[in-house]
Amino acid sequence: MxxxxxxxKSELVGKKVKRGSESExxxxxxxxxxxxxxxxxxxxxxxxxxxxxxxxxFVIMFFGANGVGKTTTIAKVAYLLxxxxxxxxxxxxxxxxxxxxxxxxxxxxxxxxPLIKGKYGGDPSAVAFDAVASAKARRYDVVLIDTAGRxxxxxxxxxxxxxxxxxxxxxxxxxxxxxxxxxxxxxxxxAYDRAINFTGLIVTKADADVKGGIILSIAAELAKPIYYxxxxxxxxxxxxxxxxxxIPKLLPNN
Numbered sequence: 001m002x003x004x005x006x007x008x009k010s011e012l013v014g015k016k017v018k019r020g021s022e023s024e025x026x027x028x029x030x031x032x033x034x035x036x037x038x039x040x041x042x043x044x045x046x047x048x049x050x051x052x053x054x055x056x057x058f059v060i061m062f063f064g065a066n067g068v069g070k071t072t073t074i075a076k077v078a079y080l081l082x083x084x085x086x087x088x089x090x091x092x093x094x095x096x097x098x099x100x101x102x103x104x105x106x107x108x109x110x111x112x113x114p115l116i117k118g119k120y121g122g123d124p125s126a127v128a129f130d131a132v133a134s135a136k137a138r139r140y141d142v143v144l145i146d147t148a149g150r151x152x153x154x155x156x157x158x159x160x161x162x163x164x165x166x167x168x169x170x171x172x173x174x175x176x177x178x179x180x181x182x183x184x185x186x187x188x189x190x191a192y193d194r195a196i197n198f199t200g201l202i203v204t205k206a207d208a209d210v211k212g213g214i215i216l217s218i219a220a221e222l223a224k225p226i227y228y229x230x231x232x233x234x235x236x237x238x239x240x241x242x243x244x245x246x247i248p249k250l251l252p253n254n
Contacts, residue, residue: 034250037219038243046240047172047200047227048084051142054171057089057135059143061128061168063161063192064176066149069204069230071100073176074144075107077202077228079235082111086141091131092117093124093164094148104146111235114140124148124160125167132168145170158195165196173198174227177218179206185214186221193222203241204230215246 051058060077064070074090081088090108094100095118108115116134118127128145135143145168147161165173175198177185192198203215206229215226226241239245 031247034216034247035243037216038246042225042241042243048080048086050172051081051086057132057140057143058172059132059135059145059168059170060172060174061145061147061165061170062174062176063147063196063198064149065178065181065188068149068176068178068181070146070149070176071103071107072233073202073204073230073238074104074146075111076230076235076238078107078111078113078144080238081142082113087139088142088144089114089116089131089135089138089140091115091128091143091145093127093145095120095122095124095127096148100146100148114138125164128164128168158191161196172200174200174202176202176204177214179203179214179229180208182214186217189218189222189224193224198224200225200227202226202228202230202238207231207237213250215241216250 062070062074078088078090090104090113092101092104092115101117105115105117107113114134116127116131118124118130124147131145132143134140147164148157173196175189175192177188179185181188189201201218201224203218203226206215218224218226228238229241229245231237231239
């Protein structure tokens with residue numbers, strides 16, 4: 001990765017190195033470089049604190065391709081909010097895939113969180129708008145808006161997202177990325193950022209990504225906060241991102 005190699009060169013230039021300790025110095029310098037890059041994606045303000053300090057309802061819109069774990073992640077966020085004493089309402093705006101609404105309904109019922117959904121074939125923006133209006137009327141703290149899964153190169157569906165963002169004006173636009181998607185995940189990040197200028201990320205299946213390379217690639221490409229990592233299927237399996245969690249995966253001590 002060019003960014004890392006350039007920074008590593010800068011880190012090493014002018015350093016005095018004892019004979020026989022070259023590899024140790026290089027690894028130590030590489031750790032410093034990686035930590036600096038990852039810190040670009042460490043949020044300066046905790047998402048929960050941001051919600052607590054903002055006007056109600058705090059609206060979060062979630063985006064991502066099919067299969068990234070978006071529905072489960074939204075349920076995890078709803079659980080996290082509930083655990084921290086905040087009320088939330090979920091909006092199911094995927095009006096073209098019945099299974100998407102059913103999956104959200106399952107989690108909403110289990111978590112005892114209200115769900116707003118639209119008629120099949122209805123306008124997704126209208127569902128999102130109604131959800132925000134309902135949350136205002138019922139004094140809910142947070143609105144979690146699920147959007148239909150879509151590939152980053154589907155121009156019509158990406159344009160639909162732009163319209164939704166313009167109408168709803170969420171405080172947070174969170175992109176959900178599958179850590180196992182490899183290079184395609186990086187392309188998704190760049191394309192979604194161009195389209196909607198998302199405000200943060202949640203990376204799923206981080207427990208299955210042995211090396212964690214895609215997270216480093218994203219951090220090197222964009223200085224966007226990675227709020228959480230999904231590390232399992234349980235509602236509790238959502239952890240705050242930190243460089244200290246990832247560096248041992250990227251550069252094991254042994």
